[in-house]
Amino acid sequence: MYLHHHPFCPHSRFVRLLLAEYGLEPELVEERVWERRPGFLALNPSGETPVIVEEMAASVPGAFIIAEYLDETRGLALGTHRLLPEDPAGRVEVRRLTQWFNEKMYVESTEPLVRERIHKRYMSREQGGGSPDATSLRMARANLRYHLKYIGWLAKARKWLAGERLSQADLAAAAHLSVADYLGDVPWDEDEHARDWYARIKSRPTFRALLTESIPGMPPSKTYADLDF
Amino acid sequence: MYLHHHPFCPHSRFVRLLLAEYGLEPELVEERVWERRPGFLALNPSGETPVIVEEMAASVPGAFIIAEYLDETRGLALGTHRLLPEDPAGRVEVRRLTQWFNEKMYVESTEPLVRERIHKRYMSREQGGGSPDATSLRMARANLRYHLKYIGWLAKARKWLAGERLSQADLAAAAHLSVADYLGDVPWDEDEHARDWYARIKSRPTFRALLTESIPGMPPSKTYADLDF
The missing domain is CATH 3.40.30.10 (Glutaredoxin)
Incomplete structure (x- = not known):
């Protein structure tokens, strides 16, 4: 594959x-x-x-x-x-949250962070490259706090974000946070529930490959690969 | 329900x-x-x-x-x-096209058309109401031609958009086109395959309820409710 x-x-x-x-x-x-x-x-x-x-x-x-x-x-x-539960209502909730992170959190926060801080380094002027736009970054970071809070709210009430079991929704949220975390943009101090949940998911062996990624000339934040951040 | x-x-x-x-x-x-x-x-x-x-x-x-x-x-x-086929590859194709129309065609064309021409009539100044933005409308109409062409290309090669059977993908494409058609924004003359396909789907009894909708003070285009347009 x-x-x-x-x-x-x-x-x-x-x-x-x-x-x-x-x-x-x-x-x-x-x-x-x-x-x-x-x-x-x-x-x-x-x-x-x-x-x-x-x-x-x-x-x-x-x-x-x-x-x-x-x-x-x-x-x-x-x-x-199984990462999608068997019952229809459980599947609705997992899909709802997966979509929330992959679409709403993406558009409002992680897409602009990645675009401004990473992709623009590799793009030519014609492709839209150049220095990061400060307004986009400020908005993306403000929105990230709001999404972190939502994750913390879910993690406080439930074992995993969509319920009793690890699901696609946890992987989606963690994937988005991991990119922002590399860039040092996640205010972990602001939500201990979100941080505890992320520490659990980040410690899974399946997460390890992501934590070895790096961008030449742009080292990860101190929290990125630290499992006890 | x-x-x-x-x-x-x-x-x-x-x-x-x-x-x-x-x-x-x-x-x-x-x-x-x-x-x-x-x-x-x-x-x-x-x-x-x-x-x-x-x-x-x-x-x-x-x-x-x-x-x-x-x-x-x-x-x-x-x-x-059944509107999603049984085989995994068939399901991939139906979902791919459904998403194409519901996300790409929506963002590029039907969302701006509906926002500028319909919603803004009902919104206050604070909510973003006012007269339509000409640039948004021009872009939305240009993009609509491109999506109509894609629909025509699919309809020429296949019986229905995703294959041999009517599927979710046909309903998604038709839903988006129906809104643009109400507004008179679909250049039907430009693609006979797309038009023939739309005539078939529009003639289904399940389509009838949509064709009776109207907006006070804004009658539908001549083609909208005409099954032999």
């Missing part, structure tokens, strides 16, 4: 965590989506990471569709560790 | 078409999302339509999650008319 991804795309990180929890080890193919590589556009006309490709099967594009596909083709094998 | 919707929200229309194909007749509750009604926010913290609510069950928010929920709870009953 191949995963077309970018190491600091939160949706790609979500899928890497998913695949690791399923015990799958994909070959990684790095995509810089702003280059609009024709071979990649043929796999996914929308031009966005992540995409998974299995031998003898069509490509599967996008976080939500990949999560559903993995549940349908490998979900039962996970037994009680 | 209740459906919290707005008559010209394309996602709400998609869910009305879905429910009709499943033979379900919800009670309609109109929401003006910009008013942020507290009772509605309690149902869906993201504050967006559509949301369905069944007696004795949690509320189900958002087009994608509602579509999955209906497939899980009522899909088998549709037999060969």
